[in-house]
Amino acid sequence: MKIDDWLLEILACPACKSPLRVSPGADELACTNESCALVYPVRDDIPVLLVDEARKA
Numbered sequence: 001m002k003i004d005d006w007l008l009e010i011l012a013c014p015a016c017k018s019p020l021r022v023s024p025g026a027d028e029l030a031c032t033n034e035s036c037a038l039v040y041p042v043r044d045d046i047p048v049l050l051v052d053e054a055r056k057a
């Protein structure tokens, strides 16, 4: 997965506005807020930051 660092810095969880991080070994972006803990899919290198598409970590 190719998520640029600058892009990661401006992305935020749509549910709680916390920063996101790349899930190790997975093409996903995980919310860094442990009480939120949503994981967003990345499709064709495009993060899908939709709560409806996220799963609970």
Ligand SMILES: [Zn+2]
Pocket (backbone or CB within 6 Å): 013, 014, 015, 016, 017, 018, 031, 032, 033, 036, 037, 038
């Ligand atoms: Zn969140």
